[in-house]
Amino acid sequence: MKKDFIKILSVLTVLILSINSNILIAQTYSISGTITDLKLKPIQGVNVVILNTNIGAASDHNGNYRISDLKTGIYTIEFSAIGYQKFIKENVTIQNQSIILNIELKESVILSEEVLVTAGKYEQKKSELPVSAEVISGKEFIERNFSNLADAVRFVPGVTMTEDQISIRGSSGYSRGTGSRALLAIDGLPFYTGDTGEIVWEMIPVLEIKRVEIIKGAASSLYGSSAIGGVVNCLTRDISEKPLTILNGFYGFFDKPYYSEWNWSGKRRPFNGLTLSHSNTIGNLGFNVSFTRLEESSYRKDDDFKKYIGFIKTVYNFSPAASVTFLANTFNKRAGQFLYWKDSRNALVVPEKNMNDRIETNRYLFGLMFKNLINDKYLLNIKTSYYRNYFKDNEITPNESASNLYRGEVQLNTNITSSIVLTGGVEGNYSKVNSSLFGNPEAVGFGIYTVADISFSFPLITSIGIRYDYSRLDSLKASGSVSPKLGFNYKIFNNLVLRSSLGIGFRAPALSEAFTSISTSGITIKPNPNIKSEHNMTIESGLNYSPFNQLSLDIAAFYNEYYDMIEPGIDPTDGKVVFTNLVRARIQGFEASASVSILPDQLTLIFNYTYLWARDLETGLALRYRPRHIFYSTIDFRKWNFEAEINFRYSSKVEEIDEELIDLGIIVDGELRVPVYTTDLKFGYNFLSTGFPLNIYLNVKNIFNYNYVELIGNLRPIRNFSLGFNFAF
Amino acid sequence: MLVLLTAACSNYGIEPKPVLKSPPGFSGTIRFISEWPDSVKRSFLVVFKNPLKSDSDFTILNLKFLSKEIPLGIQTHKFSSLDSAYIPATPGLFSAGSYFYVAVVQQSTENLSLARKDWFVSGVYYTDNDTTTPGVLIIPDSTFVKNININVDFKNPPPQPPGGN
Numbered sequence: 001m002k003k004d005f006i007k008i009l010s011v012l013t014v015l016i017l018s019i020n021s022n023i024l025i026a027q028t029y030s031i032s033g034t035i036t037d038l039k040l041k042p043i044q045g046v047n048v049v050i051l052n053t054n055i056g057a058a059s060d061h062n063g064n065y066r067i068s069d070l071k072t073g074i075y076t077i078e079f080s081a082i083g084y085q086k087f088i089k090e091n092v093t094i095q096n097q098s099i100i101l102n103i104e105l106k107e108s109v110i111l112s113e114e115v116l117v118t119a120g121k122y123e124q125k126k127s128e129l130p131v132s133a134e135v136i137s138g139k140e141f142i143e144r145n146f147s148n149l150a151d152a153v154r155f156v157p158g159v160t161m162t163e164d165q166i167s168i169r170g171s172s173g174y175s176r177g178t179g180s181r182a183l184l185a186i187d188g189l190p191f192y193t194g195d196t197g198e199i200v201w202e203m204i205p206v207l208e209i210k211r212v213e214i215i216k217g218a219a220s221s222l223y224g225s226s227a228i229g230g231v232v233n234c235l236t237r238d239i240s241e242k243p244l245t246i247l248n249g250f251y252g253f254f255d256k257p258y259y260s261e262w263n264w265s266g267k268r269r270p271f272n273g274l275t276l277s278h279s280n281t282i283g284n285l286g287f288n289v290s291f292t293r294l295e296e297s298s299y300r301k302d303d304d305f306k307k308y309i310g311f312i313k314t315v316y317n318f319s320p321a322a323s324v325t326f327l328a329n330t331f332n333k334r335a336g337q338f339l340y341w342k343d344s345r346n347a348l349v350v351p352e353k354n355m356n357d358r359i360e361t362n363r364y365l366f367g368l369m370f371k372n373l374i375n376d377k378y379l380l381n382i383k384t385s386y387y388r389n390y391f392k393d394n395e396i397t398p399n400e401s402a403s404n405l406y407r408g409e410v411q412l413n414t415n416i417t418s419s420i421v422l423t424g425g426v427e428g429n430y431s432k433v434n435s436s437l438f439g440n441p442e443a444v445g446f447g448i449y450t451v452a453d454i455s456f457s458f459p460l461i462t463s464i465g466i467r468y469d470y471s472r473l474d475s476l477k478a479s480g481s482v483s484p485k486l487g488f489n490y491k492i493f494n495n496l497v498l499r500s501s502l503g504i505g506f507r508a509p510a511l512s513e514a515f516t517s518i519s520t521s522g523i524t525i526k527p528n529p530n531i532k533s534e535h536n537m538t539i540e541s542g543l544n545y546s547p548f549n550q551l552s553l554d555i556a557a558f559y560n561e562y563y564d565m566i567e568p569g570i571d572p573t574d575g576k577v578v579f580t581n582l583v584r585a586r587i588q589g590f591e592a593s594a595s596v597s598i599l600p601d602q603l604t605l606i607f608n609y610t611y612l613w614a615r616d617l618e619t620g621l622a623l624r625y626r627p628r629h630i631f632y633s634t635i636d637f638r639k640w641n642f643e644a645e646i647n648f649r650y651s652s653k654v655e656e657i658d659e660e661l662i663d664l665g666i667i668v669d670g671e672l673r674v675p676v677y678t679t680d681l682k683f684g685y686n687f688l689s690t691g692f693p694l695n696i697y698l699n700v701k702n703i704f705n706y707n708y709v710e711l712i713g714n715l716r717p718i719r720n721f722s723l724g725f726n727f728a729f
Numbered sequence: 730m731l732v733l734l735t736a737a738c739s740n741y742g743i744e745p746k747p748v749l750k751s752p753p754g755f756s757g758t759i760r761f762i763s764e765w766p767d768s769v770k771r772s773f774l775v776v777f778k779n780p781l782k783s784d785s786d787f788t789i790l791n792l793k794f795l796s797k798e799i800p801l802g803i804q805t806h807k808f809s810s811l812d813s814a815y816i817p818a819t820p821g822l823f824s825a826g827s828y829f830y831v832a833v834v835q836q837s838t839e840n841l842s843l844a845r846k847d848w849f850v851s852g853v854y855y856t857d858n859d860t861t862t863p864g865v866l867i868i869p870d871s872t873f874v875k876n877i878n879i880n881v882d883f884k885n886p887p888p889q890p891p892g893g894n
Contacts, residue, residue: 258741343821345745351819572788574843648734663790665817674742679734707742715743 029098030320032066035059035079036104043105045238046081047115049123051088052418054379056123060241068320069373070094079103080115080125107601118213118233120453120463121188121222121423122379122413130463130487130501132158132216132542132556132591138237141206143643143684145250145699145724147273147294149212149234150201156214157608157632158591160651162625162710164201168216169558170587170614171229173625174658174711175568176525176577178512181229183219187236187313187327188381189367192226193389194405194431195438197510199232200389203331203363205292205309207248207275210237217558218505218538221465221485224427224447228505228536236313236327239286240279245729249274250697252722254299258705262348264301271296271722287314298336299718300348302355305335321373331363337393340713344669347707347715351668361391379413381425399518401435403511419457423465424450431511438515441474445508451485463487463501471508471533474515479533481506495546505536509566513579525568526576534581536562550597560587567624570660585623587614606634624658625711627651627676641686651676657712670712678716679703697724753868754810754823757877759833759852763884765802769835772799772851773815774808774879776866777830781890787845792816793828815841828866830890833881845892852881860887 035046042063049056050067059065074093080086084105092101114126114135126133134156146152150164160167162174171181177198184191184199192199212234219227253268277290292309310330317323337357341347350357367385374380387405392398411425425448432442451465465485472478487501509531516525542556564581571578593608610630614623622628629652636645653675662670680701687694698721705719759774776794779786795816799806810823817823831854838847854877856864868874 259745261745343746343819344743345748347743347745570789572790574789660790663793665814665819665821668819668821669746672743672746675736677736677742704738705741707744709743 028069028071029094029096030066030068030070031075031077031092031094031099031101032064033101033103035063035065035081035102037084038104038106040104043081043084046079046084046105047123049078049080050376051076051078053376053415054122054373054413055376058238060238061244071376072096077101079105081105083107116213117188117235118185118231119215119219120421120451121381121411121425122421124453127491127497127544128461128489130461130489130499131219131540132499132554132558134159134214134216136212136214138206138209138211141209142248142695142724142726143697144680144682145252145697145722146206147250148202149204149206149209152206152212153201153214153232155632155634155647155649157593158216158610158630159214160627160630160710163714164199166199166232167626168214168230169560169589169591169610170612170623170626171560173567173623175513175566175579178516178568178579179507179510179566180226181507183223183227183231185223185231185233186329186365187325187367187369188233189327189365189369189383189385190223190226190407191234191365191387192405193363194387194403194443195389195401195433195435195510196403196512197226200331200363202307202333203309203329203365204234205275205290205311205329207246207277207292208236208288208290208311208313210235217501217540217560218483218485218503218536220469220481220483220505220507221467221503222423222449222451224449224467224469224483225445225471225506225508225533228507228534237279237288239281239288239313239315241281241286244279246277246279247275247727248277248725250722250724252699252720254717255705255719255721257299257348257718258707259347261345264346264349269297269299271298271720284317285314286317287312289313298338299720300338300350300715302336302350302357303338305333307335308332323371325367325369325371327365327367327369329365331361333359333361335359335361338714340667340670340711341715342668344672356394358394359391360393361389363390364388377415381411381413382409383411384408397436399436401433401437403431403433403435405429405431419455421453422450423453433511437518438512439517441511441515443471443473443508443511445472446470459491461489463489469506469508473509473511476509476514476529476531479508481533481535497544498542499544500541501539503538505538506533507535507566508533509579513566516579524576526571526574526578528578528580531566531579532564532581534562534564534566536560536565550600552595553593555590555592557590558588561585562587568658570658570664582616582618584617585615586617587612587623587626589613602637602639604634604636606632606636608632622655624656625654626656627654641689643682643684643686645680645682647680647682649676649678661712667713672709673712674708676708676710676716677704677706678708679706693728695726697726698722699724749822749871751871751873752811752822753825753870753872755866755868755874755877756807756809756811757854757875757879759799759806759808759879759881761804761806761881761883763882766883768837769801769883770837770839771841772801772833772835773797774799775830775832775834776828778826778828780829780863781892784845784892787890787892789816789843792843794823799833823868825868825870825872828868830863831866831877831879832863832887833879845890849886850889851883851886852879853887854879 044061046059077089166182179197215231219231251272253270273294275292279288290311294307298304312328315325342351365387370382372380385407390402392400407429409427414422429445447469449467453463467483485503490498540558544554546552562585565585589612591610596605614626631650633648661667683698702719774796833852834848854864
């Protein structure tokens with residue numbers, strides 16, 4: 001199989017080279033210019049798109065943009081950026097010479113013109129999507145001293161985290177580090193381990209994140225297995241055209257626990273992080289390279305860690321229309337293992353039998369992506385990746401596991417007519433595991449998909465697509481799955497948009513869900529050779545309304561029906577954890593959010609509420625680790641060079657947990673759980689106006705020192721303070 | 730939102746459980762009044778929460794105490810819920826309440842098995858000398874119950890619960 005994969009890679013390489021050599025050598029011209037605001041201040045990151053084509057560019061940090069390789073003709077160009085009113089320039093004529101087109105954009109508080117690439121695997125406006133989507137800006141990570149992508153995802157409406165496992169609209173509970181119902185991708189490259197199929201959030205260096213796009217609901221019709229509950233696509237920073245070095249760091253400490261009996265160390269426990277990043281372009285080659293070191297003593301005993309993250313992104317432009325990107329992300333972690341507390345009186349200490357348990361992890365992701373604008377109608381993307389995951393613990397007989405995952409995808413975007421965008425592709429993957437926990441299984445998968453987005457004049461956009469996936473997990477019976485989708489986006493008025501979608505999703509079990517055999521910390525997990533793939537049907541309807549510039553409202557109702565949902569449970573005959581298929585589960589609810597700009601560009605309020613009712617239809621019980629009510633609120637104030645933010649998060653007490661682990665006496669006092677109330681404060685100051693390219697941020701998280709768990713026996717971080725800086729030169 | 734913020738400020742969430750003056754639990758003595766058969770490979774003390782009326786009651790979730798192995802061949806064995814056990818995995822407080830089946834069981838399999846077919850009951854806890862029905866172990870709040878004594882006569886075993894061979 002490995003040889004086959006190498007063959008496929010070879011064919012793709014030849015294909016890349018042959019396509020590149022066929023680039024048309026006709027006379028071409030460019031449109032370039034500078035984009036500023038009304039005060040002539042350059043605007044970075046403006047999307048410049050020639051309508052009805054795949055051709056576009058983005059402005060750099062000086063507001064400059066350039067679209068090259070254009071033939072003689074008449075074009076309509078759209079300029080859009082978050083925080084600015086969209087501007088469309090019609091009848092831009094190119095006749096035997098390049099032209100310069102400088103643009104001024106007016107500021108706007110309406111944020112609905114964000115452009116996303118995840119929902120349809122090409123650039124689409126958020127306001128024109130048939131599904132709900134959220135965007136986290138990369139600066140959020142810096143401003144809030146986040147060192148882990150998962151920390152930011154917790155604050156996305158409709159998303160909950162149970163420790164490191166994401167649940168989009170209740171799609172997941174807690175499956176002990178195996179499988180995920182959301183697909184994480186980095187620059188479109190799926191990023192899940194070959195053995196457990198889990199998301200390793202901590203591996204992505206947050207300084208390199210430009211933005212994170214989150215699509216809610218089944219996205220299997222484009223992304224296949226794992227995207228059954230949604231997609232989280234992490235887009236990395238653009239490469240600077242001039243040398244740019246960024247030094248980013250933070251230092252903080254955990255306060256003393258509220259209860260004196262939890263104060264196991266008698267000290268305030270420190271944490272820190274430092275990232276050095278450099279970006280530059282030399283000729284046709286551009287690169288971002290960074291190194292990150294993170295260290296934490298932790299508020300919990302035997303929960304300390306040291307992490308090292310390396311990141312490289314290089315882009316070589318063969319021509320304005322063709323480029324190849326190489327991406328490498330490495331990760332090393334040495335950490336203690338805090339699985340659950342000793343008891344409620346020793347909530348920050350592990351049981352004696354688990355003391356000094358440690359783990360070392362090494363992971364590597366390598367990706368090669370080729371992009372070629374064949375002409376103004378056809379855009380080709382070829383993506384290949386290799387992800388190696390290795391870990392080892394310090395048991396007397398160490399548990400050790402290595403997995404290798406190979407992926408390849410060829411995707412073509414076509415503007416058939418000015419109103420139809422057709423996206424299609426094929427992808428394949430192969431993983432091989434050598435593990436003391438999972439055995440030595442291997443898995444193969446293959447998918448083929450096509451989606452058509454059709455724009456009508458009324459103005460209605462419909463999206464219709466289908467995907468077929470084939471999956472085989474070692475000795476298990478192979479399975480195939482068809483995942484269709486249908487979506488609508490109807491703009492009744494400019495400020496009132498309706499959207500609706502229906503999608504069928506599927507997820508093949510991870511190798512670990514089928515083959516895990518391990519006993520650790522009193523919990524024994526056994527394999528299930530009869531496990532089947534799970535399927536779901538997602539229906540969503542939403543409405544976005546901005547009655548006036550200062551107010552934006554969004555509501556959405558969703559209904560998910562799951563068949564053969566894979567959940568961990570206890571086999572009553574032997575007390576072992578086993579992954580089994582629930583017969584049928586239903587998750588339904590609604591979301592409502594509002595963004596109010598009380599003082600334009602100065603004071604903003606954001607509210608989000610999600611009602612979630614997730615239940616096992618066979619037992620009538622709530623699905624585990626899903627809260628019924630989730631509420632987020634943010635008050636953000638910015639003036640002069642100062643900013644302050646209060647962030648409040650609430651989720652109701654989860655109704656069902658792993659009661660068996662309590663009954664069996666494995667997790668003492670594990671029944672203790674409460675609603676979640678966390679309140680964070682952030683202060684920032686920008687020294688740029690003084691001529692010094694420095695930002696500093698002070699964060700106080702969990703200011704009321706509220707004690708809560710997401711998973712039984714695991715207290716979430718107590719109050720902590722951190723001071724961060726971001727210095728660019 | 731004010732209600733939620735007030736709630737956030739006014740309590741501190743999870744708090745340590747108080748240490749009880751007298752931890753609930755039980756202890757007693759098992760007396761083996763006949764010779765151990767050679768076929769016995771291991772022996773345990775077990776406590777079930779609910780009565781064993783049918784096969785479906787014999788589940789790991791109904792089993793609240795499964796001791797470590799009782800040494801083979803001995804004549805008396807003292808036990809306590811504070812002892813290390815398979816279930817609960819962590820020794821400590823034993824929940825107050827009523828437990829409807831307390832027994833000594835044997836296995837002749839090579840490995841520890843939780844399958845009903847591999848268990849043979851050789852002694853049952855009775856109350857008030859009533860050997861017609863299994864006794865109920867009652868543990869009141871903050872009470873450590875002593876003298877949960879069981880006699881085992883391999884030659885005269887008690888009635889077996891449903892689901893055996």
